[in-house]
Amino acid sequence: MAADPLSPRKQPVQARSRALVEAILVAAARVLEQSGLEGFNTNRVAEAAGVSVGSLYQYFPGKTALLAALVRQDAAAFGEALTQAANQGATLRETAEALIDVMIAHQSERPALARALDFAERDLDLEHEDDTVMLALTQGALARHAAELPGVDFAEAAQDLMVIGRALSDSGIDPASLKRRLLRAVLGYLTGP
Amino acid sequence: MAADPLSPRKQPVQARSRALVEAILVAAARVLEQSGLEGFNTNRVAEAAGVSVGSLYQYFPGKTALLAALVRQDAAAFGEALTQAANQGATLRETAEALIDVMIAHQSERPALARALDFAERDLDLEHEDDTVMLALTQGALARHAAELPGVDFAEAAQDLMVIGRALSDSGIDPASLKRRLLRAVLGYLTGP
Amino acid sequence: MAADPLSPRKQPVQARSRALVEAILVAAARVLEQSGLEGFNTNRVAEAAGVSVGSLYQYFPGKTALLAALVRQDAAAFGEALTQAANQGATLRETAEALIDVMIAHQSERPALARALDFAERDLDLEHEDDTVMLALTQGALARHAAELPGVDFAEAAQDLMVIGRALSDSGIDPASLKRRLLRAVLGYLTGP
Amino acid sequence: MAADPLSPRKQPVQARSRALVEAILVAAARVLEQSGLEGFNTNRVAEAAGVSVGSLYQYFPGKTALLAALVRQDAAAFGEALTQAANQGATLRETAEALIDVMIAHQSERPALARALDFAERDLDLEHEDDTVMLALTQGALARHAAELPGVDFAEAAQDLMVIGRALSDSGIDPASLKRRLLRAVLGYLTGP
DNA sequence: AATGAATGAGGATTCATTCAT
DNA sequence: GATGAATGAATCCTCATTCAT
Incomplete structure (x- = not known):
């Protein structure tokens, strides 16, 4: 049940999904770079990626998993x-x-x-x-x-x-x-x- | 106004004050040690020190300053x-x-x-x-x-x-x-x- | 427009549709039984039924209707x-x-x-x-x-x-x-x- | 640590605190009465009580505890x-x-x-x-x-x-x-x- | 100076529902 | 019809900080 909180939620198979995951990771890196661990939060990352928070959580079970990725x-x-x-x-x-x-x-x-x-x-x-x-x-x-x-x-x-x-x-x-x-x-x- | 947020607020001159500051620092160290940066927060530290949050803020302008100290x-x-x-x-x-x-x-x-x-x-x-x-x-x-x-x-x-x-x-x-x-x-x- | 949210959306006439509705209901019962009202949500039911959420919404106008059914x-x-x-x-x-x-x-x-x-x-x-x-x-x-x-x-x-x-x-x-x-x-x- | 989520957090000793807890309970009852369990949420209750969410959580460790009270x-x-x-x-x-x-x-x-x-x-x-x-x-x-x-x-x-x-x-x-x-x-x- | 109750912005996460494919 | 990715409002809860007493 309470799956590994450090692992991604699902493998993005479709091309679009992979692009989305990629976009999230790129945005996450940018946020982390510019705002530090302090300012790193899922809402911000999602916004920076031009994606809804929900989508982020579709692929990453949580903030931590995103960071880990x-x-x-x-x-x-x-x-x-x-x-x-x-x-x-x-x-x-x-x-x-x-x-x-x-x-x-x-x-x-x-x-x-x-x-x-x-x-x-x-x-x-x-x-x-x-x-x-x-x-x-x-x-x-x-x-x-x-x-x-x-x-x-x-x-x-x-x-x-x-x-x-x-x-x-x-x-x-x-x-x-x-x-x-x-x-x-x-x-x-x-x-x- | 926007004072240095990393420096203590004032030098505790009185003996009692110094003891208080000391108690806060000791408690802060303990909290940090046991709960990590994650669990390090001013309320917790104040409680662990047996002091009110208000007093903590009397001597430290903020969480960051406490950590810095x-x-x-x-x-x-x-x-x-x-x-x-x-x-x-x-x-x-x-x-x-x-x-x-x-x-x-x-x-x-x-x-x-x-x-x-x-x-x-x-x-x-x-x-x-x-x-x-x-x-x-x-x-x-x-x-x-x-x-x-x-x-x-x-x-x-x-x-x-x-x-x-x-x-x-x-x-x-x-x-x-x-x-x-x-x-x-x-x-x-x-x-x- | 604001149709009765408690009634099914349409009568499944085709055999396949009826099977689908049946599968959803069976899955819904199982989810409800195992996870309680708390854990009862459309995504979960759809997954348990091996059906897409979209299909679920094809036959039930909403979570409530499913429960009602x-x-x-x-x-x-x-x-x-x-x-x-x-x-x-x-x-x-x-x-x-x-x-x-x-x-x-x-x-x-x-x-x-x-x-x-x-x-x-x-x-x-x-x-x-x-x-x-x-x-x-x-x-x-x-x-x-x-x-x-x-x-x-x-x-x-x-x-x-x-x-x-x-x-x-x-x-x-x-x-x-x-x-x-x-x-x-x-x-x-x-x-x- | 993870204390009983059904018990109140602390006994309100001061007169003001007791009034606050009372106000929260009264508001909670009203919200529950008017909106049902569905619409019963901490933010709403706090607002109805004319109190900040933080204050609510000062006395009740969570939504559940409030309901239990x-x-x-x-x-x-x-x-x-x-x-x-x-x-x-x-x-x-x-x-x-x-x-x-x-x-x-x-x-x-x-x-x-x-x-x-x-x-x-x-x-x-x-x-x-x-x-x-x-x-x-x-x-x-x-x-x-x-x-x-x-x-x-x-x-x-x-x-x-x-x-x-x-x-x-x-x-x-x-x-x-x-x-x-x-x-x-x-x-x-x-x-x- | 000390207290600690009160505040409320902020941030993590869920889930009903839609809609492009 | 079917799919399931995407959405984002809604909700829970925390904690830095203030301020009346």
């Missing part, structure tokens, strides 16, 4: 981009650079949105779910350079680097120096003292 | 503890350990509270304000070991380490391995490749 | 069963027993449904309409035993007994003793002091 | 009146008359309200709670005339008579003949065949 959508896109990057680079440094570039790109595109989504992800305890993919990805990328990383626990390192990467890219640090500093943190962690 | 109080306490640690340790490693111990202690004492405060700090954009002290502190600690850190930009490093330290200690990583991993991240960053 | 259907079935019983029994007592058996059977079959329908009947002020048949029936049954009932106003008695019978059978009284008690009430009323 | 208030008043009557009358018939007079009075004063309250009482499953007193009362009244009632199970009879009495007085029967018919039903039940 946003988070997941972003995580998925991010994961995809990371996947590309993870397989690039002949050296550890090159791979690190590729991954960092993705992180920075993701974050600098819509900083306020990225921040709010990070926020929401924690709030909804969606971290674990989303991070599994990225963790695996990162771990794989590390494993590819095992030769350069003697004695490193890949699982552990992947987790730490994920946390560090996120935190730094989301910290508001001057974008110009961000890449250099992230690189330092990552390579330092891995090949450090 | 909590954040600042915590930051101050944290800063104090860090100050102690920053001056300890003959070697860089030792100093780093001392600082990390403080971070972990601060975080592990009331994890839920620490998390919510971190949350709130960001939400209220209080980061800059609070971090100034810690930044200076960290920077000083680094400077003390300048010999071991050739070519390091202390200001920059302090900022990065602060971010990294916070993120890792708040990440929910197994407390048992947390210190080791934090140390690795910090020393790696500083003395890395 | 349910009430009437039940009343009709009940009336039919009573008709059988009303003509049985050589003595007053025997006839009373037959009628009471029907009442109890009707009520105990789907108690929750019976209750909700009673509820709805009152809510929609359908009592008068439905009871006409039963009243006539009861009155007839009494008349058959006029010899045993000197000085009794059959119309009045029929109404009173109807009310009493319904109330008692719907009162949640232990089914084991229900018949005896109903009999006592009825015969007491009729042949009393 | 109304039912209980009515039941209490009714019980009180019955208590008076139950001790009157030298003969069974006289006592029965006294009780029936109270029932009729209670019902005929505000018929629509009485009906809706009966309705609500069932809806909220408050029957048992309220009826205990009346049952005991009735049982006592019967016991007082035990000599006239050989072989009668007072507990059972009290329950049956309660049900019968309510049903008849609430049935919309012509008030002029109501008393006579009720008396017949009651005495018939008790002293019948």
Whole structure:
């Protein structure tokens, strides 16, 4: 009965429905970006999407689910981009650079949105779910350079680097120096003292 | 009129007033810890403090200000503890350990509270304000070991380490391995490749 | 325009239509039984019937009409069963027993449904309409035993007994003793002091 | 935490508060009487009482509780009146008359309200709670005339008579003949065949 | 200064009903 | 006729804030 309040209500099959869901998500992202979690409410999102509240609730069982969908959508896109990057680079440094570039790109595109989504992800305890993919990805990328990383626990390192990467890219640090500093943190962690 | 909504309304001079403010803050922390930002509301806090809402508003211009006071109080306490640690340790490693111990202690004492405060700090954009002290502190600690850190930009490093330290200690990583991993991240960053 | 909101919209002539109406009514009964008046809504009924809401509205002008149809259907079935019983029994007592058996059977079959329908009947002020048949029936049954009932106003008695019978059978009284008690009430009323 | 949704939220101690609660209950009764359970909603009641919704919720945890309070208030008043009557009358018939007079009075004063309250009482499953007193009362009244009632199970009879009495007085029967018919039903039940 | 009752805007969610396809 | 997506008014309830006492 009381279904999962974080999952969408039904899969939009028809083309029109998919467009509607898409419109809602786009509007939701905009509202979240401009007004923060504070100002994020279903009525506002529906209005911004040019849709009735009822329609919103047709596809999302509640405010939380909408937020969760946003988070997941972003995580998925991010994961995809990371996947590309993870397989690039002949050296550890090159791979690190590729991954960092993705992180920075993701974050600098819509900083306020990225921040709010990070926020929401924690709030909804969606971290674990989303991070599994990225963790695996990162771990794989590390494993590819095992030769350069003697004695490193890949699982552990992947987790730490994920946390560090996120935190730094989301910290508001001057974008110009961000890449250099992230690189330092990552390579330092891995090949450090 | 439109006064700073983040600052306390007036300095409580009388002893009784100070006690009242203290009681409110203690209660606020408890409420925040137990119910999260979601359940944090002025009526609840006032009740938990055994005080009337009116009195709460006598000393805090609004909910936000109360939250801000909590954040600042915590930051101050944290800063104090860090100050102690920053001056300890003959070697860089030792100093780093001392600082990390403080971070972990601060975080592990009331994890839920620490998390919510971190949350709130960001939400209220209080980061800059609070971090100034810690930044200076960290920077000083680094400077003390300048010999071991050739070519390091202390200001920059302090900022990065602060971010990294916070993120890792708040990440929910197994407390048992947390210190080791934090140390690795910090020393790696500083003395890395 | 403002048509009677309690009457069905049109007589389903086609076989398929009749089946559809039947399916809706069956589903409606089930929903009402399982979820009460509270949870009784057109969307739910339509879904339970495996029919679109639009179709439901094709045959019933509104929620109320659907409910009314349910009430009437039940009343009709009940009336039919009573008709059988009303003509049985050589003595007053025997006839009373037959009628009471029907009442109890009707009520105990789907108690929750019976209750909700009673509820709805009152809510929609359908009592008068439905009871006409039963009243006539009861009155007839009494008349058959006029010899045993000197000085009794059959119309009045029929109404009173109807009310009493319904109330008692719907009162949640232990089914084991229900018949005896109903009999006592009825015969007491009729042949009393 | 999730306290009893049927009980009031706090006892109004101050005179003003009591007046407010009283005003709310009076308004609630009026709304219920005029608009039925259908149109009974907290906003409407608050408005009718000249009070803000917030104030209503200060004293009643929800719509249901408000309704329950109304039912209980009515039941209490009714019980009180019955208590008076139950001790009157030298003969069974006289006592029965006294009780029936109270029932009729209670019902005929505000018929629509009485009906809706009966309705609500069932809806909220408050029957048992309220009826205990009346049952005991009735049982006592019967016991007082035990000599006239050989072989009668007072507990059972009290329950049956309660049900019968309510049903008849609430049935919309012509008030002029109501008393006579009720008396017949009651005495018939008790002293019948 | 303290109290806490009162306010009411705001926000989540439901569901009867319509109508374009 | 059938469909079911879309609508949005209606309703419940919360909580930041004020103000009379």
